[in-house]
Amino acid sequence: MSYSKMSLAKPVMRGLLGKRLRFHLPIAFALSLMAAAAFKFGVTEPRKRAYADFYKNYDATKEFNNMREAGIFESVRPTGK
Amino acid sequence: MLATRALSLVSKRVISTSICVRGGHGVAKVDDYNPLPDVRFVTDLSPVQKSLKEKEKGSWATLSNDEKIALYRISFKKSFAEMNKGSNEWKSVVAGMLFFIGVTGLVVLWQRKFVYGPVPPTFETEWKEKELQRMLDMRINPVEGISAKWDYENKEWKK
Numbered sequence: 001m002s003y004s005k006m007s008l009a010k011p012v013m014r015g016l017l018g019k020r021l022r023f024h025l026p027i028a029f030a031l032s033l034m035a036a037a038a039f040k041f042g043v044t045e046p047r048k049r050a051y052a053d054f055y056k057n058y059d060a061t062k063e064f065n066n067m068r069e070a071g072i073f074e075s076v077r078p079t080g081k
Numbered sequence: 082m083l084a085t086r087a088l089s090l091v092s093k094r095v096i097s098t099s100i101c102v103r104g105g106h107g108v109a110k111v112d113d114y115n116p117l118p119d120v121r122f123v124t125d126l127s128p129v130q131k132s133l134k135e136k137e138k139g140s141w142a143t144l145s146n147d148e149k150i151a152l153y154r155i156s157f158k159k160s161f162a163e164m165n166k167g168s169n170e171w172k173s174v175v176a177g178m179l180f181f182i183g184v185t186g187l188v189v190l191w192q193r194k195f196v197y198g199p200v201p202p203t204f205e206t207e208w209k210e211k212e213l214q215r216m217l218d219m220r221i222n223p224v225e226g227i228s229a230k231w232d233y234e235n236k237e238w239k240k
Binding site for chain 1: 218219225233
């Protein structure tokens, strides 16, 4: 029983996980960093600016008086009464 | 990707291992085809097949292509192409899904008409307008939310 040699290349048996990681880890890192940067500059920075702008010229007494006139408080009535 | 392929092989194997095969198609349940069947497909060989099996014991170089295919068909029910072939089952599945979603929609409509009572008065337009006015008066969410979008000077929504 002798067989002629069939020449098929031996498949890769080792280093499969390493190869996969070397390919996917940089991509994963890059995408995560991009997501974090997008959130920082799309959400947190505008939000910080919005709060800063709101309080830059905020007059608490004026706002209080406006709210009082609108009649929402129970402890102080509008100035008419 | 690797995991899903391994899983599909395992699920095919599950069918065969749960069925007791005692050789020959005389048993009520036959091993459903998978890449690694327990028993050869054709168990009662015709004389031609028997002589072919004898020839197989010699050098395989002497076998013609037709003989090799015949030997394969003795051992296996389907080729890989036949085994992996897709079916039109998905159309029935989608049809069934849409049908039952439709039935659910009818049930919901019937419920709205015959089961549920009237909606509370707080949903009327007038009430909602008063609610919104009160929210604006209280300066709800004045930085980024609803009151931030209202122009208090001109008493209208900001452009």
